[in-house]
Amino acid sequence: MLQPPRWIAHLDMDAFYASVELLRYPQLKGEAVVIGGRRADAPQQLEDGSWRYARLRQYTGRGVVTTSTYAARDLGVFSAMGLMKAALRAPDAILLPADFDSYRHYSRLFKAAVAEVAPVIEDRGIDEIYIDLTDVPGVRDAVGHDPLGGVKAVAREIKNSVWRATGLTCSIGITPNKLLSKIASELDKPDGITVLTMDDLPTRIWPLAVRKVNGIGPKAGDKLVKLGLHTVGDVAAADPAWLIEQFGQSYGHWLHQASHGLDTRPVVTHSEPVSVSRETTFERDLHAVHDRALLGQIMDDLCERLSHDLARKRYAGKTVGIKLRFEGFITVTRDQTLKTPVSSAADIRRAVGQCLKRVKFDKRLRLMGVRVGNLVHASDVAAAAPPAPRREEPARENLPLF
Secondary structure (H helix, E strand, C coil): CCCCCCCEEEEEECCHHHHHHHHHCHHHCCCCEEEEECHHHCCEECCCCCEECEEHHHCCCCCECCEECHHHHCCCCCCCCEHHHHHHHCCCCEEEECCHHHHHHHHHHHHHHHHHHCCCEEECCCCEEEEECCCCCCCCCCECCECCHHHHHHHHHHHHHHHHHHCCCEEEEEECCHHHHHHHCCCCCCCCEEECCHHHHHHHHCCCEHHHCCCCCHHHHHHHHHCCCCEHHHHHHCCHHHHHHHHCHHHHHHHHHHHCCCCCCCCCCCCCCCEEEEEEEEEEEECCCCCHHHHHHHHHHHHHHHHHHHHHHCEEEEEEEEEEEECCCEEEEEEEEEEEEECCHHHHHHHHHHHHCCCCCCCCEEEEEEEEEEEEEHHHHHHHCCCCCCCCCCCHHHCCCC
16 A cells, blocks of 8 residues: 555553552552542551542532543543532542642653654643654554554554553554544544554544544534534535635635645644743632732742743743633733843742732632743843842732732
C-alpha cells in the first residue's frame, strides 16, 4: 500500500493523574477513584496497617473532578464535573487530593522517554504530546505481510519506553496528520495503538459523533445536530457552499476540510507562552468587605506563586490582569498595561490593586485569579533597563478593598 507522506502521532497518557496516584496507592487498582479533593482528603494508614479513605459522599464544597479512573468513569464521573454532582453518581468512590508536583515529575519522565525514540515532539500539556514519526528509522518498513508493521513497531517501542520510565500506560493514535491522530488516540483507550490511513476514514472516522473532532465545540456541535448533521460523515457529505453559508467562510471551510481528514499543520517543537496565570476557587462565597483580610491573603499568595512561576520560566510581563467570578457565575476581568515588564510579587500585587479599583463589588466572590501577559524573556528585561529603585510595599490600608 502507498504510505502517507507524513506519520504524525498523538500520545495521550491514560487517566494520567489517577494513574500516578495508583502508583502511590496500588491497592486501589480497579477501584472507582476520583482526583480533586483537598489535602484533608489524603488517605490515612491506621495502626493495623489498613487504610482509611475519604469517600465522595462525604465531600461538601465547590471543587471539581480533576480526573477519575476508568472504573469511576463507568459510573458517570468525568473530568470538570462538580464533586457534589459526582457524589450523586458514585457516592462510594474514593476521593484523593491532587498532587501536581508529582504529576509534573511524571510528565517530564514520559516526555524524556519518548524523545529517546522520536525527538520531534510538540508539547500539548502535562499528559499529551504530538510526535512527528515521519523520519524515524524503520517507520516505513513492512513487517511480514503488514505494510504498516514498521509504524506499529515504533509505536510499541514508544509505549514500552514510557512504561519503563514511569510504570504508566498511554494510548497512541498515528495517522497522516494531527487532527486525525488526536481522534485516533481515543479510539482504543486505554493502553491502545491505533494506526489509520486516509482509506480508513469511512469506517473509523465518519461514523463518529461530530463532537469527536477537536475544534467542534458545544455550540457548533449543537448547531450541526440541529441541522441534521450528527456524524462526521454527515458533515463530509454536506455541500461545502452550504456549510459556509451556515457557519461563515472560515469555519465552514474548516468543517469541510476536517470532516475529510485534511490537516496540514506541522508539529511545532517550541512555542512561547502567551501568558502565565494562577487562580483559585473558594470553598464558600467571600464578601469583599467582611472577608477583606482573607481575600487580601489569598491575593498575596496568588501573586507570590505567580511570581515564582515567572522566575522558574524566566519571563516577565507588561500586562497584569485579574479574573473575578461572582455568585451567579458572573465573571469580570480587568487588565493593567505597565511601562516596563514586571515579575516580582510586589510589582504584580501593585498592578492588581489598580485593576481592583475598576471593579464594582456588589456580589460575593467565588473565584479569584491573576494573570501576567505580554511576556518577554527576563534576560531581555535585565539587558534593556538598569535596576529599578527599590520601592516600599504599599500599606494594606492603601490597597483598594483587599
